[in-house]
Amino acid sequence: MNICFIKQVIGVLIGSFIFLSSANGQASKPVDTIQLKPVQVAPHTYFVQGFPAMGNSANQNFISNAGFVVTPKGVVVVDALGSPILAQKLIAEIKKITPQKVVALIVSHYHADHVYGLQEFKKIGAKIYAQGEGKNYLSSETAKKRLIASRIEFAPWINANTKLISADVWIDQKLKLSIGGMDFLISRVGPAHAPEDLMVYVPSEKVLFAGDLVFRGRIPFVGNADSKGWLLGLDEIEKFNPKIVIPGHGNYSVNPSEDIAFTRNYLKYLRESMSAAAINMDLFEDAYKQADWSEYEGMPLFKAANRMNAYNVYLSIQAE
Structure with missing residues (x-):
């Protein structure tokens, strides 16, 4: 008798749960709280700044920057952000600033947090530019597996409808793009952060889009x-002597030499601290423990990235 009663109670509870879940289906959907706020850094140049965090569903993978330049003949965007929803929001913000259409999008490099929004720019007719090495990434198993994982990790913002988008124009080393009387000097600087790294300098604005060659306010x-x-x-x-640098991550820089020095010094220290162990085939663990990370350990993403960074530099030095 007690067993029957318990079963009845369980049945009622399950039924109530199903009813409440159906009645309140909206409650189970993630709340969209992410806003993009373009910052004007030059007369015709704007950028949006991602969070200094690892990408996740809560932040919609908004961990990187994107920028755009408004010309009399259209808008040129640099990078597409890390999910289609973010790209949609960026396009909406651009429309608030100018009636000009987005005519070009330049990919600084094919990392997920910079390109998963590309399909939204493709939909509105923007011509996509990227460096030729990006073709190798797009055809790789790594890219396919990363997207599959992202559809789970960043759901529902990245899902089965999110696609890898190829460029319309593949750049070899350099390209001068002229739109609306403004020049965009696009230069390959890879292999560096990625094999297909591009930087974009806009002489009339004295603004340089550095992609992930430059990080500010967090561990690279x-x-x-x-x-x-x-x-x-x-x-x-630095040869361009820009007045303003827009990094791939972190706030824009009005002191480029000083802020570039942070990324440079970090990379140099990684190499210095790992070099002897890598060359002598000593254990990575010992080299990592002996290094002095005090200058960086209080920065965002130190725990998430620094050890992996050091290990990858250790391996790369062995391969040089």
Whole structure:
């Protein structure tokens, strides 16, 4: 008798749960609280700044920057952000600023947090520019597996409808794009942070879009980067002598040399602290423990990224 009663109670509870779940279906859907607020950094140039965090469903993978320049003949955007919903929001913000259509989008590099929004710009007719090495990423198993994982990790913002988008124009080394009387000097600086790194300099604005060659306010993500090439890329940025640098992550810089120095010094220290162990085939663990990370350990993403960064530099030095 008691068993029957317990079953009845359980049945009522399950039925109530199903009813409440159906009646309040909206409650189970994630709340969209992410807002993009373009900041004007030059007469015709704006950017939006991502969070100094790891990407997740709550932040819609809004962890990187994107920027745009308004010309008399259309808008040029640099990077597409990390999910279609973010790209939609960026397009909406651009429309608030100008009636000009987005005519071009330049990809700084094919990392997920910069390109998962590309399909939204493709839909509105923007021509997409990227460096030719990006074709290797798009055809790789890594790209396919990363997207599959992202559809779970960042659901529902990245889902089965999110696609990898190829560029319309593949750049080799350099391209001068002229739109509405404004020049955009696009230069390859990879292999560096990525094999297909591009930077974009707008002479009339004295603004340089650095992509992930420059990080501000957080530990850089090194991944499988060519740290030696990355250091050379930072030198290339400074040759333009820009007044403003928009990094791939963090706030824009009005003191480029000073802020570029942060990324440069971090990469140099990674190489210095790992070099001897890598060359002598000593254990990575010992080299990592002996290094002095005090300058960086209080920064956002230190715990998430620094150890991996050091290990990847350790391996890359062995391969040089």
